[in-house]
Amino acid sequence: MKRSSFAAPYGLWMLVFTVVPVFIIVFYAFSVSGGVTLDNFRLFLEPEFVGILTFSLWLAFLCTLLCLLFGYPCALFLASRDMKRATMLVVLFVIPMWMNFLLRTYAWMTLLEDTGLINRFLEWIGIGRQRLMYTENAVLFGLVYNFLPFMIFPIYSVLVRSDRNLEEAAQDLGANSWLVFLRVTLPLSLPGVVSGVSMVFMPAVTTFVIPRLLGGGSFMMFGDLIENQFLTTGDWNFGSALSLIMMALIFISLGILHRFNPDAESNGAVW
Amino acid sequence: MNRINVVPRYLTKVLAMLLTIALAMGVSMSALADGEVNVYNWEDYISEGALALFEEETGIKVNYMRFTTNEDMLVQVRADPTNYDVIFPSDYIIERLISEELLEELDWGNIPNASNVLGWLNNPSYDPDGRFSVPYMWGTVGILYNTKMVNAPIDSWTALWDEEYKNNVFMMDSIRDTIGVTLKMLGYSMNERSQEALDAVKDRLIEQKRAGIVKAYQVDETKDKMIAGEAAIGVVWSGDAAYAMGYNEDLAYVVPNEGSNVWVDGMCVPKGARNKANAETFIDFMCRPDVALLNFEEIWYCTPNAGTIALLDEETLQDETIFPPQDVIDRCEFFQDISSDITRFNRIWLAVKSAR
Numbered sequence: 001m002k003r004s005s006f007a008a009p010y011g012l013w014m015l016v017f018t019v020v021p022v023f024i025i026v027f028y029a030f031s032v033s034g035g036v037t038l039d040n041f042r043l044f045l046e047p048e049f050v051g052i053l054t055f056s057l058w059l060a061f062l063c064t065l066l067c068l069l070f071g072y073p074c075a076l077f078l079a080s081r082d083m084k085r086a087t088m089l090v091v092l093f094v095i096p097m098w099m100n101f102l103l104r105t106y107a108w109m110t111l112l113e114d115t116g117l118i119n120r121f122l123e124w125i126g127i128g129r130q131r132l133m134y135t136e137n138a139v140l141f142g143l144v145y146n147f148l149p150f151m152i153f154p155i156y157s158v159l160v161r162s163d164r165n166l167e168e169a170a171q172d173l174g175a176n177s178w179l180v181f182l183r184v185t186l187p188l189s190l191p192g193v194v195s196g197v198s199m200v201f202m203p204a205v206t207t208f209v210i211p212r213l214l215g216g217g218s219f220m221m222f223g224d225l226i227e228n229q230f231l232t233t234g235d236w237n238f239g240s241a242l243s244l245i246m247m248a249l250i251f252i253s254l255g256i257l258h259r260f261n262p263d264a265e266s267n268g269a270v271w
Numbered sequence: 272m273n274r275i276n277v278v279p280r281y282l283t284k285v286l287a288m289l290l291t292i293a294l295a296m297g298v299s300m301s302a303l304a305d306g307e308v309n310v311y312n313w314e315d316y317i318s319e320g321a322l323a324l325f326e327e328e329t330g331i332k333v334n335y336m337r338f339t340t341n342e343d344m345l346v347q348v349r350a351d352p353t354n355y356d357v358i359f360p361s362d363y364i365i366e367r368l369i370s371e372e373l374l375e376e377l378d379w380g381n382i383p384n385a386s387n388v389l390g391w392l393n394n395p396s397y398d399p400d401g402r403f404s405v406p407y408m409w410g411t412v413g414i415l416y417n418t419k420m421v422n423a424p425i426d427s428w429t430a431l432w433d434e435e436y437k438n439n440v441f442m443m444d445s446i447r448d449t450i451g452v453t454l455k456m457l458g459y460s461m462n463e464r465s466q467e468a469l470d471a472v473k474d475r476l477i478e479q480k481r482a483g484i485v486k487a488y489q490v491d492e493t494k495d496k497m498i499a500g501e502a503a504i505g506v507v508w509s510g511d512a513a514y515a516m517g518y519n520e521d522l523a524y525v526v527p528n529e530g531s532n533v534w535v536d537g538m539c540v541p542k543g544a545r546n547k548a549n550a551e552t553f554i555d556f557m558c559r560p561d562v563a564l565l566n567f568e569e570i571w572y573c574t575p576n577a578g579t580i581a582l583l584d585e586e587t588l589q590d591e592t593i594f595p596p597q598d599v600i601d602r603c604e605f606f607q608d609i610s611s612d613i614t615r616f617n618r619i620w621l622a623v624k625s626a627r
Contacts, residue, residue, distance in 0.1 A: 048618075048622045048625045049621075049625075051625055051627075052625045055625075113499070113501055114500075114501050114502075115499045115500055115501055131438060134438075215487075216486060216487025217444045217489055217624065218485060218624070220621075220624045220625045228621070230346070231343050231346055231347075232343055232346065232446075233346070233617045234342075234346035235614075
């Protein structure tokens with residue numbers, strides 16, 4: 001038996017659950033009640049739909065930026081500890097991910113609402129109620145909270161495997177710690193950053209449910225729109241067209257990211 | 272009892288979507304056994320005790336699924352009606368399902384308890400010959416408000432556009448209901464479909480959202496948030512109002528003067544249902560006065576069951592939130608099926624939801 005035949009079940013799985021559905025989506029996207037047409041894509045050009053897409057892209061961009069700003073120092077910190085304590089910390093970061101993100105988002109709802117714990121505390125110390133939930137910032141916060149680990153871990157896994165001798169060599173050659181970071185650590189970690197950015201940006205653009213829960217249904221993202229077409233409106237053709245547009249965007253952003261990756265074959269960015 | 276129930280709803284939605292995709296691919300689900308009935312009902316809309324009692328007495332296993340709005344349910348039933356044996360659509364959706372020939376005619380010999388249904392609901396406009404549906408509950412759409420958080424008692428839909436209640440209003444995340452109450456506020460019928468009226472509705476809803484009056488668009492969450500005092504005003508169905516008022520005595524419910532929607536949710540069997548006989552047994556069981564009482568005391572919508580009403584005490588019967596007086600019913604109207612115009616309604620709703 002050839003070794004590659006072990007991959008047959010996986011190949012079949014991919015065929016049935018990835019390739020065939022994509023063709024079904026393409027079929028629906030280019031048809032309306034059986035006839036081939038571009039109407040679904042024309043409909044997408046209406047301002048409200050383009051508006052939903054640009055809003056999603058903008059929010060996903062902000063989310064990725066914030067995740068990078070918080071995630072990079074965090075990964076740096078985790079990677080700099082001696083192994084024993086770091087493992088402990090890494091586990092602490094992983095544990096929340098074991099719980100379904102919906103449950104965690106519901107937990108945030110009870111914390112953020114007007115009569116929630118945070119506001120009760122703010123009232124108690126005399127600051128008074130703040131409007132925390134049902135705002136754009138609440139949605140952004142929910143996204144950052146949910147996707148932060150996907151930024152930290154790729155960067156961490158690259159940093160932790162990079163050769164410490166290189167940093168020491170740079171120090172020996174007279175570089176101060178800032179210069180070591182800028183010229184050695186940062187370039188070495190770029191594959192992790194690229195991987196982290198793609199792992200945050202793409203799911204963030206397509207997110208649904210989180211915006212509805214924390215934004216109170218007032219901030220519709222592209223994922224919500226697609227869900228709405230399939231579940232509420234029942235327009236599978238338009239929904240498929242939207243999904244195709246989404247897929248195209250994902251491939252484009254993957255392509256752009258790929259160009260930034262100095263080490264495309266890197267085995268570090270597996271997370 | 273239903274506080275935590277909202278969580279799995281999204282999971283069931285996602286699951287339902289995956290299942291329909293699997294079905295579309297021709298992957299057939301395993302045939303369902305004889306002793307089962309697949310029930311597709313609204314979220315928070317039945318007594319768990321009644322379901323357990325049904326399983327215990329009949330030995331038929333209930334596979335229970337939930338939906339949030341009529342439109343969500345309609346999409347799923349259209350995708351494959353045979354997935355469900357009993358569904359709980361509202362009046363205008365029953366009308367739609369009948370016209371699309373998606374319902375089975377009921378065998379009244381299997382549903383003797385249907386005779387308990389109040390006379391005025393026997394041959395309703397949405398099911399003129401009374402062949403396809405048995406009324407389950409009925410009620411109104413109105414405003415639930417917190418008397419401690421408003422200046423004066425509310426009696427008009429215009430309160431929903433009052434800047435006084437900025438960031439203090441829960442609207443309903445349901446197309447027909449929200450567009451309907453806006454039409455009423457503007458003096459139209461809830462079934463108005465002219466583009467002029469719909470454009471006016473769209474403008475008013477976007478204006479309301481941009482002014483920051485709307486706190487959130489939601490359905491099942493509103494009752495619990497109103498109990499907690501999260502907002503001053505919420506658009507709700509009467510049963511949710513009665514339920515919330517039972518937990519927070521500052522809450523009051525009103526069907527505004529302009530009039531509103533009165534609705535009936537029926538029990539129907541979709542075309543080609545796999546367990547039709549079990550479905551009729553289930554419907555009959557739900558019409559038994561003691562079972563209907565269990566449901567009534569759980570969800571607080573008006574029961575159409577004369578046998579159950581006979582079991583209620585005077586105080587409950589006098590409760591105007593649960594049993595609206597005749598003058599309230601007189602200023603309400605049923606939704607009618609809007610057939611293909613639903614696409615225009617959808618567009619308006621998307622424009623409102625995506626407005627910023």
